[in-house]
Amino acid sequence: MPNIFRHTSPVRTCLKTYASYRSFKQYLAEDFNSRCGYTDCPDFWFGGKNNFHIDHFKPFSKSPKLETDYSNLVYCCSYVNILKSDDEGEYIDPCDVDFNEHFERDNDGGIIPKKTSKEATYMHSKLQLGLSRYKLIWKLDEIYNRLLKLQTEIKNPKNAELINDIRIIHSELAEEFTTYLQYLKVNQ
Template identity: 40%
Template structure:
């Protein structure tokens, strides 16, 4: 699977500027980029994240404030997608081999996946188009995924450590060292993003 879950846009009150939807989008997208699934904490939180107009606002200004057209996005995916669109109909995002799939559409998982190392891989021609046009093959996407995975594994390690018996001291010391290094890495990231 490419992502933790499929985001679902909720029904929200109409706003006078699309930026006013940012907190709603953050909640609906679970603080993750709709395209690469990176948590916003890796890019300065909600302040560092951007709002993509799925059907580009430059081509379809009438959808500027349309919540169902907005995507919570990391700056890298937002800039890569920019105003790319395959035609002149805002309701047709792809032709089956070119274009995009709305991140809130469960069909996205039929076109993209991650391998065991966190690399984003295409399952279809449309997936290949999205990887190329969103720059999803860049190493940063793999690095962020691996870092998120380390955080998940740290939680599992801490649970396992609590269950180990005294006769497994060697295993306990290995787990403690892995947990220590992972905690230090997490603290470094926290400090780096606060600067």
């Protein structure tokens, strides 16, 4: 059964102007919920905001007037930004369209383009959205969120039976961390 691609869509809210597009990074991180606009991966798993890039939705090399236009900027992971580069192909702006209409996730967190979306199919191929890193990060994030929920519930005296659930989730988390670290070692 497919999962939704993202729970909260990014919305550009910054009204400031700057001479350098890099000055917008903190606003982009907030507006994009600290997640890549294209993969929905949290910047946390990439080392935080300092390791994320700013993509120009329409490449500024081809549209120089948009270099510092906030409505043309996308907060994204370095992998996607490098692959997208100056390509002007069939892209969906993450703030203009609900990505859930174009993408979904399989049960393992893999990003799947919907067959009805030629743009999603193009992006999936060009940006290599099917890479294991995005699936693993999705799994890690899901486990992390479940851990946070359990930590809240474990403090409730009525939930003494949750100790077994915490042990199971701890085991799952350890397994996913190990899988991710092995992936990183192989791809260095």
